[in-house]
Amino acid sequence: xxxxxxxxxxxxxxxxxxxxxxxxxxxxxxxxxxxxxxxxxxxxxxxxxxxxxxxxxxxxxxxxxxxxxxxxxxxxxxxxxxxxxxxxxxxxxxxxxxxxxxxxxxxxxxxxxxxxxxxxxxxxxxxxxxxxxxxxxxxxxxxxxxxxxxxxxxxxxxxxxxxxxxxxxxxxxxxxxxxxxxxxxxxxxxxxxxxxxxxxxxxxxxxxxxxxxxxxx
Amino acid sequence: xxxxxxxxxxxxxxxxxxxxxxxxxxxxxxxxxxxxxxxxxxxxxxxxxxxxxxxxxxxxxxxxxxxxxxxxxxxxxxxxxxxxxxxxxxxxxxxxxxxxxxxxxxxxxxxxxxxxxxxxxxxxxxxxxxxxxxxxxxxxxxxxxxxxxxxxxxxxxxxxxxxxxxxxxxxxxxxxxxxxxxxxxxxxxxxxxx
Amino acid sequence: xxxxxxxxxxxxxxxxxxxxxxxxxxxxxxxxxxxxxxxxxxxxxxxxxxxxxxxxxxxxxxxxxxxxxxxxxxxxxxxxxxxxxxxxxxxxxxxxxxxxxxxxxxxxxxxxxxxxxxxxxxxxxxxxxxxxxxxxxxxxxxxxxxxxxxxxxxxxxxxxxxxxxxxxxxxxxxxxxxxxxxxxxxxxxxxxxxxxxxxxxxxxxxxxxxxxxxxxxxxxxxxxxxxxxxxxxxxxxxxxxxxxxxxxxxxxxxxxxxxxxxxxxxxxxxxxxxxxxxxxxxxxxxxxxxxxxxxxxxxxxxxxxxxxxxxxxxxxxxxxxxxxxxxxxxxxxxxxxxxxxxxxxxxxxxxxxxxxxxxxxxxxxxxxxxxxxxxxxxxxxxxxxxxxxxxxxxxxxxxxxxxxxxxxxxxxxxxxxxxxxxxxxxxxxxxxxxxxxxxxxxxxxxxxxxxxxxxxxxxxxxxxxxxxxxxxxxxxxxxxxxxxxxxxxxxxxxxxxxxxxxxxxxxxxxxxxxxxxxxxxxxxxxxxxxxxxxxxxxxxxxxxxxxxxxxxxxxxxxxxxxxxxxxxxxxxxxxxxxx
Numbered sequence: 010x011x012x013x014x015x016x017x018x019x020x021x022x023x024x025x026x027x028x029x030x031x032x033x034x035x036x037x038x039x040x041x042x043x044x045x046x047x048x049x050x051x052x053x054x055x056x057x058x059x060x061x062x063x064x065x066x067x068x069x070x071x072x073x074x075x076x077x078x079x080x081x082x083x084x085x086x087x088x089x090x091x092x093x094x095x096x097x098x099x100x101x102x103x104x105x106x107x108x109x110x111x112x113x114x115x116x117x118x119x120x121x122x123x124x125x126x127x128x129x130x131x132x133x134x135x136x137x138x139x140x141x142x143x144x145x146x147x148x149x150x151x152x153x154x155x156x157x158x159x160x161x162x163x164x165x166x167x168x169x170x171x172x173x174x175x176x177x178x179x180x181x182x183x184x185x186x187x188x189x190x191x192x193x194x195x196x197x198x199x200x201x202x203x204x205x206x207x208x209x210x211x212x213x214x215x216x217x218x219x220x221x222x223x224x225x226x
Numbered sequence: 227x228x229x230x231x232x233x234x235x236x237x238x239x240x241x242x243x244x245x246x247x248x249x250x251x252x253x254x255x256x257x258x259x260x261x262x263x264x265x266x267x268x269x270x271x272x273x274x275x276x277x278x279x280x281x282x283x284x285x286x287x288x289x290x291x292x293x294x295x296x297x298x299x300x301x302x303x304x305x306x307x308x309x310x311x312x313x314x315x316x317x318x319x320x321x322x323x324x325x326x327x328x329x330x331x332x333x334x335x336x337x338x339x340x341x342x343x344x345x346x347x348x349x350x351x352x353x354x355x356x357x358x359x360x361x362x363x364x365x366x367x368x369x370x371x372x373x374x375x376x377x378x379x380x381x382x383x384x385x386x387x388x389x390x391x392x393x394x395x396x397x398x399x400x401x402x403x404x405x406x407x408x409x410x411x412x413x414x415x416x417x418x419x420x
Numbered sequence: 421x422x423x424x425x426x427x428x429x430x431x432x433x434x435x436x437x438x439x440x441x442x443x444x445x446x447x448x449x450x451x452x453x454x455x456x457x458x459x460x461x462x463x464x465x466x467x468x469x470x471x472x473x474x475x476x477x478x479x480x481x482x483x484x485x486x487x488x489x490x491x492x493x494x495x496x497x498x499x500x501x502x503x504x505x506x507x508x509x510x511x512x513x514x515x516x517x518x519x520x521x522x523x524x525x526x527x528x529x530x531x532x533x534x535x536x537x538x539x540x541x542x543x544x545x546x547x548x549x550x551x552x553x554x555x556x557x558x559x560x561x562x563x564x565x566x567x568x569x570x571x572x573x574x575x576x577x578x579x580x581x582x583x584x585x586x587x588x589x590x591x592x593x594x595x596x597x598x599x600x601x602x603x604x605x606x607x608x609x610x611x612x613x614x615x616x617x618x619x620x621x622x623x624x625x626x627x628x629x630x631x632x633x634x635x636x637x638x639x640x641x642x643x644x645x646x647x648x649x650x651x652x653x654x655x656x657x658x659x660x661x662x663x664x665x666x667x668x669x670x671x672x673x674x675x676x677x678x679x680x681x682x683x684x685x686x687x688x689x690x691x692x693x694x695x696x697x698x699x700x701x702x703x704x705x706x707x708x709x710x711x712x713x714x715x716x717x718x719x720x721x722x723x724x725x726x727x728x729x730x731x732x733x734x735x736x737x738x739x740x741x742x743x744x745x746x747x748x749x750x751x752x753x754x755x756x757x758x759x760x761x762x763x764x765x766x767x768x769x770x771x772x773x774x775x776x777x778x779x780x781x782x783x784x785x786x787x788x789x790x791x792x793x794x795x796x797x798x799x800x801x802x803x804x805x806x807x808x809x810x811x812x813x814x815x816x817x818x819x820x821x822x823x824x825x826x827x828x829x830x831x832x833x834x835x836x837x838x839x840x841x842x843x844x845x846x847x848x849x850x851x852x853x854x855x856x857x858x859x860x861x862x863x864x865x866x867x868x869x870x871x872x873x874x875x876x877x878x879x880x881x882x883x884x885x886x887x888x889x890x891x892x893x894x895x896x897x898x899x900x901x902x903x904x905x906x907x908x909x910x911x912x913x914x915x916x917x918x919x920x921x922x923x924x925x926x927x928x929x930x931x932x933x934x935x936x937x938x939x940x941x942x943x944x945x946x947x948x949x950x951x952x953x954x955x956x957x958x959x960x961x962x963x964x965x966x967x968x969x970x971x972x973x974x975x976x977x978x979x980x981x982x983x984x985x986x987x988x989x990x991x992x993x994x995x996x997x998x999x
Contacts, residue, residue: 052645054652055674055995056699056781066763067273068264068282081647098552099652099673102644125348125378128320128693130588130597131684132677133559133566134551137589137597138348140378149374150347151290153781157277158290162374164278169376196609197556198567198598205606211593216603231824238821239757265771267805273764285775287793312580317923319689321576324583336581344585353692353784358792359923367778380585 014171015041036174043087043113044075044170047163050086050110051079052103054093057120057153061092064156074163083109088166090159091143094122094129095136097199104192107143112180112187115146117166119159124148136199142190246271286397289354289367291347294386295393306387307364309338314356314365322349323356343386347379363404369396428467428501434459441504445716445930445949448489448502453515456505460521463492463501470844471495471860472522474933474961476946477532481562484509486538489946490518491933491961495844495858497865500933507538517543524847527969535560535679545621550672550998553617556601560680567592567599573954574684622658622666637665640980644673648751648984651994655971655983662979667972671965674998682958687713687925688787690958695782697960697996700740703732703773704938706786711868711934712945713788716927724914725790726870730907731803732773732785734900738811739766740939741893745822748890748988752831758822765814768806775799788925790917800908807904815897823894832886836974836986839884846970850941850963851892852990856884862937874903886989926953938963940991962996 015038016022016031049071053061064071065079080086083106095103107116118139121127126137139145146169149162180186191202200208249271253260261280264273275282292314296304310327328341357367368388373379394401430449431438437455441448451459463469469492476489485506492501507513517540518525529540530549537558540546547553557564568588570576589595619639627636638659644652652673658666678697682690694709695702707729714721721729746762770780776799777783777792785791795803822828838848843856853860861878863871879895881888929951935944941963948957967990974986 051647055676056696058651059699059781063763063767066767067760068275068764068767069277070274073274073276081645094674094676096673096675098675099644102673106645121348121350125346126597127349128351128696129676129681130320130349131566131568131570132681133597134672134675134677135597137568138378141596147374147376148348148378150350150379151371152351154374155290155371155780157281158371158374160277161372165374165376194611195552196554196606196611197604198600200598200606201596204594204596208594208598208600208604208606211595212600212602212604215593219602229826231826231829235821235825238817242761265768267768267802267810269764269768273767285771287776287778288774289778310581313923315580315583316575317689318579319574319685319692321574321579323579324585325580326583327581342584344583346585351692352779352782354778355688355692355784355923358921 036176037171039175040171040173044167046075046077047087047115047166048085049076049079050083050089050106051081052089052091052106054091054095054099055122057092057122060153060156060159061090061119064159069156069160071160071163074160074167076163083107084111086110087113088115088117089143090117090119091123091139092119094127095139096134097136097195098134100136100142100199101192101194103139104142104190108189108192113178114187115166115170116143117147117149117162118145119149119162120154121150121152124150127152142193142201242271284369286399288369289352289357290371291350291352291368291373291381292345292356292365292386293368293388294343294383295364295366295390296387297390304387304389306339307362308340308343309362309364310336310340310343311338311361313359313361317355317359319353319355320349320351322346340383343383345381345386347373347381363408366393366397430459430501430503433467434462438503441502445928447931448504451503451505453505453507457516457518457521459503460518464521468494468496469501470522471849472518472524472847473500473849473935473942473966474944474946474959475518475525475528475532476957476959476961477536477538477560478948478957479509479536479560479562481509486513486536488515488532488538489931491944491946493866495860497860499866502933511537513538514541515539516541519543522847523842523845524966524969527965531965534558537561547617547621550675552672554611559677566677566680567594567597572684573952574686574689618656618668618670621668622656642983649987650747650992651997653987653992653994653997655987657975657980657983659980662981664975664978664980664983667975667983669968669971671968671998674994676995676999678960678999679958683955685955686923686953687927687955688923690955691786692782692784695784697962697999698938698940698943698964698993699781699995700743700993701736701939702781702783703736703777703785704936705943706784707733707869708934708936708938708943709945709947710786710788711936712932712947713927713934715932715934716930716947716949717788717925719789719918721790721869722915722918723870723912724794725916727907727911728791728795728916729786729869730871730874731795731904731911732776732783734904734907735769735772735803735806737900737939738897739769741897742766742818744893744988744991745818745890748985749822751984751988752828758818761818761821765811768810772799772802772806775802787917787921789919790915792917792921794916800911803904804908807901807908811901811904812898815894815901819894823891829887831982831985832890832989834883834885835978835982836886836989837884838970838974842970842973843884846973847966848941848970850938850967850991851889851896852941852967852970854879855881855888855892857882862935862942866935868934868936874906876903886985889989924953926951927955935961940964940993940996941967943996960996960999962999964990964992964997965999968992968997 015033020032118124123139129135130137147162147166193201296306315323315325324344326342328337328339330337354367356365431440438449471493474491478487486509487506489504534548640657642655644654654670656668691706694705697705742762746759749758774780777785840856843853859878859880876899879892927949931948933946944961946959950956
C-alpha cells in the first residue's frame with residue numbers, strides 16, 4: 010500500500026523496483042508522514058468511548074493505521090476524537106484542551122451526540138454538537154458507530170490530510186500559527202464569549218416584549 | 227516460593243504468544259476462512275479482522291440508520307411504499323423524522339405519499355422503533371455504516387430511498403417472511419371480493 | 421412475581437402520626453415532616469430497616485405539593501417499605517435531612533436540592549451536585565422549561581403531517597440551547613466563584629511550621645480529563661504529603677437529563693434511553709424499567725421470555741466483570757494485556773447480542789411483557805458453545821493470569837476498608853456489600869423473574885478490602901456461568917411477548933419501583949403514572965451514584981495512589997453516575 014500512495018501516478022515504476030523506489034513530490038511526502046502517524050487523544054466522554062477503546066483493542070486494531078497509542082495529554086496528541094455527549098459543564102475543559110494541542114491538529118466528531126446533539130439534544134445540560142465551539146473535520150454518525158465505522162471515518166480523515174499542501178497550511182504561512190478559541194464560562198447558563206453581543210441584544214428584545222405584554226395586560 | 231503468581235501469569239502470556247505463531251503456520255498449511263474462524267468459539271492466537279480488506283460478519287438483524295423502501299415498476303419508476311401515515315415520526319424517541327404529507331393540488335385532500343421526508347442522522351439513535359412499527363414495511367434499518375462525511379448529515383427523501391432488491395439482499399429472512407404475509411393478505415382480499 | 425407491599429404496618433405502629441397513602445395505585449405511608457426524624461430513627465433501630473435504598477423527589481404541581489419518597493429495606497432481606505413526606509410547594513421549601521440516620525442519603529438529597537429546590541436542614545454539605553453553582557433555576561420542576569422546549573409531551577405535532585425540517589437552534593431567541601432571563605447582560609454579570617463552596621467543604625486547609633520548615637496541605641484536582649477515572653469524573657483531594665485527608669467528588673460532567681427527557685417521552689420511547697445509562701449492560705437496564713411498568717400494567721411475562729431475559733442478563737454480567745478486570749489492571753500498570761484478553765471475550769459475547777438484538781451495545785431488546793425478538797436455533801447454539809465450552813476455560817485462564825500475582829496482592833490487600841455497618845449505612849449494594857460479609861443479593865432475598873428456580877451460590881467474603889471485592893467478582897462469574905448452563909438446558913418453547921406490540925400504551929395511574937441485581941449493585945426505576953401515555957415521574961436509582969457516597973470514607977487515610985484502585989474497584993460508569 011505504501012508505494013501506491015507515495016508514488017505519483019504519472020510515473021510507472023518497473024516491476025523489480027516496485028516497493029523499493031518511489032518518485033514523489035514534497036507535498037505527498039509531507040502528508041504521508043503526517044497521516045500515517047496520527048495519535049488520537051484519549052478523550053472518551055460517554056458510550057462512544059467504549060467503541061473507541063474496542064477499535065483500539067484486538068479485533069479492530071487501529072494501530073495498523075498508525076494510531077499506535079492514545080495519549081491522554083493534549084501536548085502529545087494529533088487528533089481529538091470527541092466521543093460522546095458534550096455537556097455544558099464539560100465544554101470549558103474541552104476548549105481548553107483543544108487550545109493546548111499543538112499544530113497540526115484535527116477534530117473528529119464521533120457519534121450522533123458529538124455531531125449534532127444526538128438523542129439528548131433537547132436536554133438543558135447538553136450542547137447540540139461540538140461544532141458549536143471547535144472546527145470539526147470529520148463527522149461520524151451512529152449511536153454508537155461500530156468500530157468499523159470509526160475506522161472508516163479515520164480513513165476519511167487521512168484522505169482529507171492527503172489533500173493538504175505544505176505551501177498552503179496555516180502553520181507555515183505568515184501570521185498566527187494557530188487560532189485560539191475563547192473559553193466559554195458558566196454563568197446562569199453557558200456563555201460563549203464570541204456571542205456576547207448577540208445574547209445582549211436578544212435579552213434586551215425579550216425584556217421589551219415582556220414589558221409591552223405587561224403594559225397591554 | 228515468592229514470585230510464583232507472577233510466573234504463572236507469564237506462562238499464560240507466553241502460551242498465547244506462541245499460539246499466534248502456530249495459528250499462522252496452520253493457516254499457511256490448511257487455508258481455512260480467517261474471518262469465520264476468528265469469530266467462532268475456537269479462536270486462538272491473533273484475533274484481528276483486517277478492515278477494510280476484510281470485514282466482520284454482519285448479522286441480518288444489524289441496524290444502523292433507516293432507509294425508505296421502493297418497489298421497482300415495469301418501466302423503471304420508483305413506487306415508494308411509504309404512505310406518510312406518520313407512525314414512524316410518532317414512535318421515534320428523539321423525534322428525528324420530519325414528514326410532509328402531500329395533498330392533491332385540485333381537491334386539497336391528503337394523498338398517501340410523502341412530499342418531503344427528512345431524517346437527521348445527527349440525532350438518530352439507531353433504535354429501530356420506526357422500522358418495528360411501520361405497518362407498510364416502508365422504512366427499514368440499513369446495514370451500511372460507512373456514512374462518515376465532512377459535513378453534517380441531514381438525509382432527505384432522495385438519499386433515503388433504496389430499492390426492494392437491496393432490502394432483500396441485506397435481510398433475506400425478513401424479506402421472505404414479509405412477502406409471504408403480503409401475498410397471503412392480497413389473496414385473502416381477492417377471495418373476499420369474489 | 422414479587423410483592424412490594426410489606427406486611428409491616430407502619431400506621432399501626434405510630435398511630436396518629438403516620439397515615440396510609442390512599443391514592444389509587446399508590447402504596448406506602450405518609451409522614452408529616454416534623455415527625456420524620458423520630459419515625460426514621462425508630463425504623464432503623466427498633467424495626468431493622470437499616471438499608472435505605474432510594475430517596476426521590478416528585479413535583480405535584482397541580483396539587484401544590486412537593487413530595488419526597490423513601491424506599492427502605494432490611495439487610496436481612498424482604499420487600500420494600502415505602503414512606504413519603506409532603507410539603508407545600510412554596511419557596512423556601514425545607515425538610516429535615518435523614519443523613520444523621522442513614523448516611524447514604526447524602527448525595528441523593530443533594531440531587532433533590534439541585535433539581536427541585538428542597539432544602540434539607542441538617543445536611544452536612546448542601547451544594548448543587550449535577551449542575552454547577554450559579555445555574556439559574558431548578559430544572560426538574562414541572563414549570564421549568566428548557567431552551568429547546570416545544571411541547572409538554574411527545575409525540576410532537578411539528579413532525580407530521582406538516583413536518584418541514586428546521587434545526588431546533590433556529591427556533592430559539594439565542595440561536596442555541598441556552599436560556600437567560602430577559603434583560604440579562606453578560607458583560608455586567610459578576611461571576612461568583614463556583615469552586616469556593618467546594619473548597620470550603622473540604623477539611624480545613626492548614627499550614628504549619630515544623631522544625632523551621634513551613635509545610636502546607638496540598639489540594640489536588642484529579643480532573644475530568646484523566647486516563648484512570650473511567651470517564652469524566654473529577655475528585656478534589658486534600659493531601660498531607662501523600663496521605664489523603666479529605667476527598668470530594670465533583671459530578672455532573674455527563675449529566676444528560678435522562679429524567680427530564682423521560683418525562684416528555686412515552687413509555688416505550690424510554691426503553692432505548694435506558695440503554696444509555698450503564699452502557700456496558702444495556703441488556704440489563706431495560707429489565708428493571710420493564711419490571712416497574714409491568715407492575716403498573718399488571719402484565720405476566722411468558723416463560724420463554726423469562727428464560728431469554730435471564731440468559732442475556734447473565735451474559736451481560738460476565739462481560740461486565742471481565743471488562744472491569746481489564747480496566748482495573750490498566751490502572752494498576754499492566755498496560756493493556758489483560759484488557760486485550762477481556763475485550764476478546766467481550767467481542768464474542770457482543771457478537772451474540774448483535775445477531776439477536778441488532779446492535780452491539782444499545783440492544784433495545786426488552787419490551788413490556790417480554791422481549792422483542794426470539795433467539796433462533798443458530799444463535800442458541802452459539803450461546804451454548806460459549807457457556808459450556810469457552811467461558812469456563814477462559815475464566816480459569818484469567819484466574820491463573822491475575823489472581824495470585826504478588827504485585828497485585830500487595831497493592832490490594834488491606835486497602836480501602838469499609839466496615840459492614842458503614843456499608844449498610846451508606847446504602848452500598850452489589851459486590852462491595854458482599855465483600856463486607858453481608859449476603860445481600862436481590863436475586864436471592866427478593867427474587868424477580870424466575871431466579872428462584874436456579875441453583876447458585878452467593879459469594880461472600882469478610883475482609884472488606886479491595887482484594888476481597890475482586891475475588892467476589894471472580895466467583896460471581898463462575899456462578900453466572902452455572903446459571904447460564906441451567907437456563908440453557910431447561911428453556912422451553914413458547915411465545916415471547918404477551919399482548920400485541922403497540923407504540924402507544926396508556927398505563928393506569930399509580931406508582932411502582934422495579935429493582936434488579938445489576939452487576940454494579942441495585943438498579944431501581946421509580947415510575948409514577950397519571951393515567952396518560954407519558955410517565956409523570958421517571959426516576960432512576962443507579963448503583964454507581966449511591967456507591968460513590970462511600971468513596972470518601974474508604975479513601976481517608978490511604979495514599980493518593982490507592983485512590984485510583986479504590987475508585988476502579990467501586991466499578992462506576994459515568995453514564996449512570998450522572999444520568
